[in-house]
Amino acid sequence: MTEFKIEPSERIKRLPPYLFGRLNALKLEKRQQQIDIIDLGMGNPSDPxxxxxxxxxxxxxxxxxxxxxxxxRGIFNLRKEVAIKYAKKYNVELDPNSEVLACIGSKEGFSHLCLAMLGPGDTVIVADPAFPIHIYAVALAGANVVTVPLGNTQESLNIIKEVCEKHFPRPKMMILNFPHNPTAMTLDDISYFETVVDIARKFNIAVIHDFAYGDTCFDGYKAPSFLSVKGAKDVGVEFSTLSKAYNMAGWRIGFAAGNKQMIEALATIKGYYDYGIFQAAQIAAIIAMRHCENDMLEQNKKYAMRRDVVCECLSRVGWQVEKPRASMFVWARVPDEQLKGKGTIDFAMDLVENANVVVSPGRAFGENGEGFMRIALVENENRLRQAFRNIKKYIQKG
Ligand SMILES: Cc1ncc(COP(=O)(O)O)c(C=O)c1O
Known part of the structure; x- marks a missing residue:
């Protein structure tokens, strides 16, 4: 008798290794032993x-x-609310019917848009380091990723331009993300996006901008929307979410806005796959966008305070950091003498084992993330201080 074998699809086999796997398993094991683990790993908001x-x-x-x-694609009044927000905050006009779509969290929308737009033989430009789904969704769609070093300058765009000129087959899409996860990198103004639109037009490349942290800004900083650039709607879409700014991560409500053809492609694939977000949650989401601006600002103050605490603690453990002005992360370089030749994945494992603290290893976000750690601002100030006392004690023991 032949052996009965169940194999996943080639699509699943194309996925790169999940580099958080070992770390998550160790965290779970510790928790099962009733050990108090301070988890600064995932950007999962902890406030109500x-x-x-x-x-x-x-x-x-x-x-x-x-x-x-x-x-x-979401109820009309929710899509209308998104259009109102874009008009008020970014001076961008959107047609709620053809240029806005609600998705089951922006991650779902992003992934399905990749599936709707890409297939075998297609290539997509993604920065390194990157939020992992920016790579996985492309791989799952059967397409290939070409990475470029992450940057927010015109020089960094020259590298993208060069890839567009020289790579064959020519890339079909580029994925951008500012404020950036994991590095918290931001843009000073819209000039970066203006050049992106020029490149996109010149080489016929679609753009997806992940704007998950667009509302999570501090110190008076306002993150620019890709859609606020002239011509952006001709070349791409922007994803936003209620997960972060409104502490609604579990509700699964995000949005795609911008280019009609891309919105239609996403709507088509979603029309086959899902029946939309629970309608009561969509109605509540309208209230969030209409009436909770102040809650959002208060939450941002909280993140800014936690950021200050983390930056102060980091200087005591000797990790180098640039104070972020957006996102819910701090991205810090660990000195070589502390890493002692280890990669950040092993170093993060050591921190769980010996300091009872989870932080995300930079390497898990790409090769250029090696040497860095991402700290999520998802615990209160006392817990953050405790985490770094634990880390300091472990480092000093050597
Ligand atoms: C850059 C970025 N995009 C998208 C998401 C996913 O957001 P959502 O909850 O809307 O799926 C996250 C969540 O961590 C993120 O960091």
């Missing part, structure tokens, strides 16, 4: 969703009309 949003969800959930399948 504003009460008015939760109240609206409860009220809307009781209405049988909201208990049915919803619209895959």
């Amino acid at each position: 969703t504003p009460q008015v949003i939760v109240d609206k969800l409860c009220e809307a959930a009781r209405d049988p009309r909201n208990q049915r399948y919803s619209a895959s």
